Amino acid sequence: xxxxxxxxxxxxxxxxxxxxxxxxxxxxxxxxxxxxxxxxxxxxxxxxxxxxxxxxxxxxxxxxxxxxxxxxxxxxxxxxxxxxxxxxxxxxxxxxxxxxxxxxxxxxxxxxxxxxxxxxxxxxxxxxxxxxxxxxxxxxxxxxxxxxxxxxxxxxxxxxxxxxxxxxxxxxxxxxxxxxxxxxxxxxxxxxxxxxxxxxxxxxxxxxxxxxxxxxxxxxxxxxxxxxxxxxxxxxxxxxxxxxxxxxxxxxxxxxxxxxxxxxxxxxxxxxxxxxxxxxxxxxxxxxxxxxxxxxxxxxxxxxxxxxxxxxxxxxxxxxxxxxxxxxxxxxxxxxxxxxxxxxxxxxxxxxxxxxxxxxxxxxxxxxxxxxxxxxxxxxxxxxxxxxxxxxxxxxxxxxxxxxxxxxxxxxxxxxxxxxxxxxxxxxxxxxxxxxxxxxxxxxxxxxxxxxxxxxxxxx
Amino acid sequence: xxxxxxxxxxxxxxxxxxxxxxxxxxxxxxxxxxxxxxxxxxxxxxxxxxxxxxxxxxxxxxxxxxxxxxxxxxxxxxxxxxxxxxxxxxxxxxxxxxxxxxxxxxxxxxxxxxxxxxxxxxxxxxxxxxxxxxxxxxxxxxxxxxxxxxxxxxxxxxxxxxxxxxxxxxxxxxxxxxxxxxxxxxxxxxxxxxxxxxxxxxxxxxxxxxxxxxxxxxxxxxxxxxxxxxxxxxxxxxxxxxxxxxxxxxxxxxxxxxxxxxxxxxxxxxxxxxxxxxxxxxxxxxxxxxxxxxxxxxxxxxxxxxxxxxxxxxxxxxxxxxxxxxxxxxxxxxxxxxxxxxxxxxxxxxxxxxxxxxxxxxxxxxxxxxxxxxxxxxxxxxxxxxxxxxxxxxxxxxxxxxxxxxxxxxxxxxxxxxxxxxxxxxxxxxxxxxxxxxxxxxxxxxxxxxxxxxxxxxxx
Numbered sequence: 001x002x003x004x005x006x007x008x009x010x011x012x013x014x015x016x017x018x019x020x021x022x023x024x025x026x027x028x029x030x031x032x033x034x035x036x037x038x039x040x041x042x043x044x045x046x047x048x049x050x051x052x053x054x055x056x057x058x059x060x061x062x063x064x065x066x067x068x069x070x071x072x073x074x075x076x077x078x079x080x081x082x083x084x085x086x087x088x089x090x091x092x093x094x095x096x097x098x099x100x101x102x103x104x105x106x107x108x109x110x111x112x113x114x115x116x117x118x119x120x121x122x123x124x125x126x127x128x129x130x131x132x133x134x135x136x137x138x139x140x141x142x143x144x145x146x147x148x149x150x151x152x153x154x155x156x157x158x159x160x161x162x163x164x165x166x167x168x169x170x171x172x173x174x175x176x177x178x179x180x181x182x183x184x185x186x187x188x189x190x191x192x193x194x195x196x197x198x199x200x201x202x203x204x205x206x207x208x209x210x211x212x213x214x215x216x217x218x219x220x221x222x223x224x225x226x227x228x229x230x231x232x233x234x235x236x237x238x239x240x241x242x243x244x245x246x247x248x249x250x251x252x253x254x255x256x257x258x259x260x261x262x263x264x265x266x267x268x269x270x271x272x273x274x275x276x277x278x279x280x281x282x283x284x285x286x287x288x289x290x291x292x293x294x295x296x297x298x299x300x301x302x303x304x305x306x307x308x309x310x311x312x313x314x315x316x317x318x319x320x321x322x323x324x325x326x327x328x329x330x331x332x333x334x335x336x337x338x339x340x341x342x343x344x345x346x347x348x349x350x351x352x353x354x355x356x357x358x359x360x361x362x363x364x365x366x367x368x369x370x371x372x373x374x375x376x377x378x379x380x381x382x383x384x385x386x387x388x389x390x391x392x393x394x395x396x397x398x399x400x401x402x403x404x405x406x407x408x409x410x411x412x413x414x415x416x417x418x419x420x421x422x423x424x425x426x427x428x429x430x431x432x433x434x435x436x437x438x439x440x441x442x443x444x445x446x447x448x449x450x451x452x453x454x455x456x457x458x459x460x
Numbered sequence: 461x462x463x464x465x466x467x468x469x470x471x472x473x474x475x476x477x478x479x480x481x482x483x484x485x486x487x488x489x490x491x492x493x494x495x496x497x498x499x500x501x502x503x504x505x506x507x508x509x510x511x512x513x514x515x516x517x518x519x520x521x522x523x524x525x526x527x528x529x530x531x532x533x534x535x536x537x538x539x540x541x542x543x544x545x546x547x548x549x550x551x552x553x554x555x556x557x558x559x560x561x562x563x564x565x566x567x568x569x570x571x572x573x574x575x576x577x578x579x580x581x582x583x584x585x586x587x588x589x590x591x592x593x594x595x596x597x598x599x600x601x602x603x604x605x606x607x608x609x610x611x612x613x614x615x616x617x618x619x620x621x622x623x624x625x626x627x628x629x630x631x632x633x634x635x636x637x638x639x640x641x642x643x644x645x646x647x648x649x650x651x652x653x654x655x656x657x658x659x660x661x662x663x664x665x666x667x668x669x670x671x672x673x674x675x676x677x678x679x680x681x682x683x684x685x686x687x688x689x690x691x692x693x694x695x696x697x698x699x700x701x702x703x704x705x706x707x708x709x710x711x712x713x714x715x716x717x718x719x720x721x722x723x724x725x726x727x728x729x730x731x732x733x734x735x736x737x738x739x740x741x742x743x744x745x746x747x748x749x750x751x752x753x754x755x756x757x758x759x760x761x762x763x764x765x766x767x768x769x770x771x772x773x774x775x776x777x778x779x780x781x782x783x784x785x786x787x788x789x790x791x792x793x794x795x796x797x798x799x800x801x802x803x804x805x806x807x808x809x810x811x812x813x814x815x816x817x818x819x820x821x822x823x824x825x826x827x828x829x830x831x832x833x834x835x836x837x838x839x840x841x842x843x844x845x846x847x848x849x850x851x852x853x854x855x856x857x858x859x860x861x862x863x864x865x866x867x868x869x870x871x872x873x874x875x876x877x878x879x880x881x882x883x884x885x886x887x888x889x890x891x892x893x894x895x896x897x898x899x900x901x902x903x904x905x906x907x908x909x910x911x912x913x914x915x916x917x918x919x920x
């Protein structure tokens with residue numbers, strides 16, 4: 001089909017208003033939140049029903065047109081940057097919460113539903129959808145599933161993967177694939193839902209998601225512990241885990257990040273502190289009281305200079321909104337902000353912190369480190385200016401060194417941000433050639449024309 | 461390669477002692493715990509290292525020899541019955557617990573480790589590996605992973621899938637595939653581990669497993685509630701869940717099963733009861749006390765005639781050992797015992813119980829029903845004699861009717877027993893043709909000679 005005929009066919013399926021051809025429109029969808037070269041899509045499509053979505057996929061397949069599905073584009077590894085000459089397919093008009101089942105504790109949603117909207121809708125019914133990626137105010141559930149998004153509560157509650165009960169998706173060739181169930185247990189057929197989660201839109205186009213819900217915890221307590229040194233804070237993290245306490249959240253901020261956040265949010269953070277731990281325990285009130293006491297006592301033993309327990313919900317919310325502002329606060333400081341998420345087994349957090357300090361010195365680069373220390377998932381953040389070629393070369397070398405170190409400590413390239421195009425060249429180093437070969441075989445089998453977000457994860 | 465040359469090559473790789481050719485030896489591996497025709501394997505192989513395991517896989521691939529991996533053979537849907545003319549590969553000599561990491565809460569095991577052995581080893585260190593399939597005293601972790609085994613604690617703690625952090629497996633073509641990580645969060649590459657879980661040995665041969673561990677709950681309380689009617693017991697289950705209490709275990713036994721178990725185990729069960737609920741709550745002592753009170757009060761409100769709380773651990777263990785004897789107790793009554801596990805959303809348990817009673821009447825067959833009611837995962841069990849052709853035809857019709865009903869109620873063919881060969885012909889009905897096509901593409905891509913447990917799940 002000629003390009004013009006193809007555009008007309010998309011317009012016939014979707015209506016003219018839902019096919020964006022102007023460069024000014026397309027430019028908006030050329031990048032995501034990773035520091036990578038933008039790629040201008042050839043056209044942008046916005047289906048308004050899952051059936052329209054399926055027709056779009058089929059047409060792309062028949063014409064070998066690359067197709068990159070995009071929710072809010074908040075992902076951090078290039079997963080939403082379109083393939084050259086390809087289409088961006090927006091899920092923003094597929095934004096219905098189709099069902100919240102209170103008896104069986106699940107929600108059925110379309111991929112374009114904003115994460116925070118579902119969280120609020122279920123909380124209003126005393127239920128809880130725990131995954132809370134940093135961008136949840138704008139991120140979509142389809143994007144969360146495609147990237148297997150994590151968040152602040154991963155330590156106790158797990159990540160998006162742990163809440164996906166069922167997916168319906170369009171195969172590249174245009175058939176509907178259903179997988180999983182509304183039942184809490186299901187071993188019927190291959191677990192294709194689990195394979196799709198985190199596959200960054202490379203294996204299928206998600207049209208409907210069933211998410212597990214859990215009862216809302218009865219009580220919560222947030223606290224902030226101040227340390228003079230990062231080493232003490234990181235040892236505290238390892239000790240809390242080793243004592244078999246499982247806080248809902250256990251976040252670490254270094255001095256660099258503390259200062260940036262305080263400048264940005266004026267939350268009253270101690271700007272002279274070497275490190276802060278932000279901790280929340282939740283659950284039954286008796287458990288909350290006991291865990292909070294234990295955590296406080298461990299913090300003191302390991303040298304916390306101050307421990308502040310949030311007195312009420314408003315104060316708690318201020319703590320978490322300060323934490324959530326870490327990335328925008330850092331990003332404001334320099335033209336380019338490289339956010340990493342190399343992740344290590346939790347006991348290796350102190351070693352990883354030391355390594356990051358050494359890398360910062362070696363490459364003479366400021367690295368702000370914050371993140372989900374309780375998960376072993378840190379976000380070392382390098383502030384730079386990409387236009388400065390000499391400095392950018394040092395940044396690239398430092399990022400490589402961060403990955404090397406994480407793998408050496410038994411860790412992984414990515415805890416929650418995905419591989420995208422940003423890290424695909426390192427994947428073989430983590431897993432070996434057999435894993436890449438096996439993955440490529442699957443990709444080629446289910447997407448023979450390589451239309452589904454080509455080039456992501458396994459780089460083909 | 462000629463058959464004789466192939467045998468010699470296996471003997472060279474494994475040593476003569478590890479290659480079983482006698483019919484008496486092979487006959488032991490011709491069946492599993494499902495009611496299906498046995499298939500005599502051509503030979504049985506017992507590698508003693510993962511490297512030997514890989515060489516076996518490669519040789520099978522090169523010679524297009526079907527290969528069925530077998531742990532303890534306790535699975536219930538034909539997954540361990542070998543392909544015609546194929547080899548059975550035993551994991552029983554790959555039985556090392558390689559590491560229990562107390563700081564990072566995981567265990568590294570070989571596939572042949574017996575489930576109960578790992579459970580005891582980690583419990584001795586104050587840790588907990590929750591998945592507890594009925595056969596855990598003999599079942600292997602490799603088998604549990606391959607079948608995504610469930611168990612009594614699925615309601616609160618999930619199933620095997622929820623504990624697999626990483627797998628290493630041999631691809632059919634002989635490459636090592638590593639997937640997942642020792643970190644609690646990992647989005648590096650496709651989630652191949654999750655795809656392998658429950659794939660019944662059709663996509664790869666597992667050589668090493670990393671399993672998540674959690675802290676052991678501080679307290680537990682078990683109780684037994686007696687009801688005059690199944691309907692009251694099943695409404696109690698739905699009410700407990702709707703009240704957002706999450707017991708560790710919530711098991712239902714009907715009168716038929718109660719009588720069988722009492723005959724078998726003399727545990728002192730009330731043989732005149734219409735139904736029993738066996739319930740355990742666990743966690744922090746305050747939570748246990750509160751949840752136990754709430755559960756007791758719901759049971760009374762819904763008409764429990766007696767509630768007995770286990771006074772000590774010994775009494776608790778008697779309750780659960782009685783429950784675990786349900787299957788052997790029923791199996792003893794008649795020559796053939798057909799154990800099903802069609803599963804429904806939890807709120808549909810009362811409807812499913814009614815349907816089972818109607819099916820029992822319609823086909824004039826005794827159906828003993830017990831199982832993980834809190835998960836919506838019942839085990840209707842039909843006692844029969846397969847040699848009686850007229851009765852067997854009614855059994856087959858009744859099983860079909862059970863599946864139909866489960867799907868009609870929004871359920872699934874299998875909660876935890878797998879598809880194997882027993883249910884593969886129903887799979888399309890649950891998911892549609894798109895799902896089967898997608899699954900077959902994956903299978904063909906990663907196992908082009910169709911050597912890995914051929915015929916299971918998707919029937920090719």
